[in-house]
Amino acid sequence: MLEAIALSKTYGAHTALHPLDLKIEPGEVYCLLGANGAGKTTTINLFLNFVEPTAGQAKIAGLDVTKQSIESKKHVAYIPETVMLYRNLTGLENLEYFTALAGVEKYSEAQLRGFLRDAGLPQQAEDKRVGVYSKGMRQKVGIAIAMAKKAGALLLDEPTSGLDPKASNEFSELLKRMSGDGVAILMATHDLFRAKECGTRVGIMKQGRMVASLSTSEIGHADLERLYLQHMHD
Amino acid sequence: MTQVIARKEFIEMLRDGRVRWTGGIVLVLLAVAFLTGWTRHHELTRQHSAAQEATRKHWLTQGKKNPHSAAHYGIYAFKPKLPLAVLDTGTEPYTGVAVWLEAHKQNEFKYRPAQDATILARFGELTAAAVMQLLIPLLIIIMTFGAFAGEREQGTLRQLLSLGVPARRLALGKALGLLAGLGVYLVPAVLLGAGAILFASGTVESAASAPRAIWLALAYLLYFFTFAAIGLSVSAWARTPRLSLIALIGFWIVNCLVAPRAAVDLVKAVRPTPTAFDFAQNIAADLAGGDGHATPAARAKQLEARVLKQYGVSKLEDLPVSFAGISLQDGEEHGNAVFDRRYGELWDAFDSQNQMRNWIAIAAPLLAIRPVSMGMSGTDTAHHRDFATAAETYRRDLNRRMNDELRDHGKGKDFGHLVGDDFWSQVPDFHYIAPDASWAVRNHAVPFLLLLTSAVAAGILCYRTASRLRIE
Ligand SMILES: Nc1ncnc2c1ncn2[C@@H]1O[C@H](COP(=O)(O)OP(=O)(O)OP(=O)(O)O)[C@@H](O)[C@H]1O
C-alpha cells in the first residue's frame, strides 16, 4: 500500500534521507522512531509529495506520488504534528470542508458529529470556532478528518502530540481498529510505549538512515527501549 | 468541490473583521457619494434649466433694439447633465458647464467649481467614481491578500494539498468566493447608485442612458477583475500574508497615487498646452492680423472694394443694403477662422494628451478606467468639445441672422435700425442633444481595450501562479 524505493532527499550538502526501501502492507502499522532531525518528517513529506525526492520513488497504492500526485492522495489521509485549521470556522465546519474536499461520500451532519465524537472532541466544542480550541482539540479534529476520509493508507507525523493520556490511549485503540480494517499506517512518533502497543513493525532512524527495522511481536517493550538507546549512542 | 471552496471562502470573508470594516467604510462612502452626487445633480440641473429658460426669456423680451446690440446682449448655453454624471463629475469642475454666446468672441466656459472651491466644497466633491476607482481596489486587496499566503502561513494549505485538491480548482473556488464576498458590498452599492441616478434624472432619461450604464458597468467589472486576479496571484506567490499585503499595497500606491501624478507631469512636459493667458493673447494677436492675414484696416479696405464691385456701384451710400451688416459679418467670419484654428489646435493638443495618457495606462489600469468612466458619464473632454462645438455653431448662426437683418433692412440707418420681439422669436432656441453611447465608446476604444487586456493578462498570471502553488 505504501512503498518507498531507494527514496532519498538531500538539501544542498546535507542528506536528510539516505536511500530508503520500505513496504507497508494493508493492516500493518509501521512506527518510525528516531531522534529529532533523523528524517521522519522528511519521509512522510516525500510520500505526500510536499518535497521533491532527490532520487528514488514513493508509491501509494501503486501510484507514483510525483507523477500522479493528485490521484495518489485520494488513497491517503494525513495528520501532522500540529493540525492546521481555519480559525474562523467551527470544528464541525472545518471537518465538513475538509471531507468535502477529500472527495469522499457526502456525510450527514449527524455522521460528521459522530466522527468528532469518535475522535474525542467534547460535544460542546463542535460548534465553537477553532480559534478558541486548545492544541489537543485541534488534533482531535484532524483525527476526525483523517477517519472521515476512509483512506487505504494513513500518514501520521507525531499525531498524538498535545493529546492527554486518555485521548492518546483512545487514539491507539482507533489505530488498531483501522489496522484491523486493512488500513496501512505509517506513523512517526517519539513514544516507544505506543509504538510497541499499536505498531506491527518499528523502524529506527538515525541521521537519515534506517538503522533497524523489526516486528513488534519479536520484541518486548524493555528490549525496544534498550535497542533504541543503543542505536542513539553509537 | 469548487462550490465547496467558494462557500467556505465566502463564509470566512463574512466573518473576517478586516473585510467587514473596509467593506462597511467603502459602502458608507459610496452612499455619501451617491447622496452628494444626487443632490448636486438635482440642484445644478434645476439651476441650469431655470437659467436656460431665463436667458431665452430675456432674449425674447429684450424690446426694441439694433440687431447687433442684441448679438452683444447674447445668451447663455448650459451643457445638460447626463444621468450618469451623478457618478462621475469628470472634467466638468475644471472645464465648466456654461458658456456665454455673444458677438465677435468664442468665449471660454464658465462655472468651474474647481476654480473657486473652498476646502469644504472640495470635500463635497467625493464622487462615486473616486470610491470605485480608488477604494474598491483596496477592499479587493484586503479580501485577497491572505487567500493563499494566509493559508500557507496557517498551515491549512498543506492540509488541503494533502487531500489531493488541485491547485487550480482551489484558485477557481477562491475566485468565486471572492466574487460572492464582493457582491455583498457591490450589490447594495449598485442598488443605491441606480436609486441616486433615477431620483436625480427621472425614469425616462435614466432609461435612455441604459446602454451607457451597461458599458460603464462592464468597464468597472474589468477593472475590479484585474485587481482581484492580481491580488490572488500575489497571494499565491508570496511566502507570507504580510509580504503579500505589502506588495499589493505597493501596487495600489503606484496605480492610484503615483501613476496619475506622473502621467500629468509627463504629458504636460511632452505635449504642452498653452496657458489660458497665452491662449487669449494668441487669439487677440491673430484677430489683429498677426496671423499673416491683413490688418483690420487693410481688410476693411479690401471688403469695401469687393462689395462695391459686387453691387456695381462706386460709393457706399449707393449700396441697396447696409454696409455695416456686411462688414460685421465679414469680421465674424475672419474671427471664426481664427477661433477654428486656435481652438482646433487646443482640442487636438488635449486629444493627443489623452492618447498619451492612454498608453501610460498599460502600467496603471486606473488611467484606463478614468477616461472610460468619464466618457460613459458624459463628462469627459470629448463630450465637452461636442457641446462647445454645438454652442459655437449656434452662436455663429445667431450672429449671422443679426448681421443679415442689419444688411437687408438697415440701409441708411445702420446702427439706428431697430427691431422688436417678433424678430427675436424668429431665432430658434438653443437645443443640444448629447451623443449616444456608441459614440462615447468609440471615443474610448483604446482604454476599453486596455482594460480588457489587463484583465486577461491578470487572469493568465493568476492561473499560472496558482498552478505552481508552493506549500511554504
Ligand atoms: N527545508 C529544509 N531545508 C534544509 N534542511 C532541511 C529542510 N527540512 C528538513 N531539513 C533537515 O533534514 C533533516 C531531517 O529533518 P526531519 O524534519 O525529517 O526530522 P524529524 O525526524 O522529523 O525530526 P523531529 O523529531 O524533530 O520531528 C534535519 O537535519 C533537518 O535540518
Ligand SMILES: [Mg+2]
Ligand atoms: Mg518531524
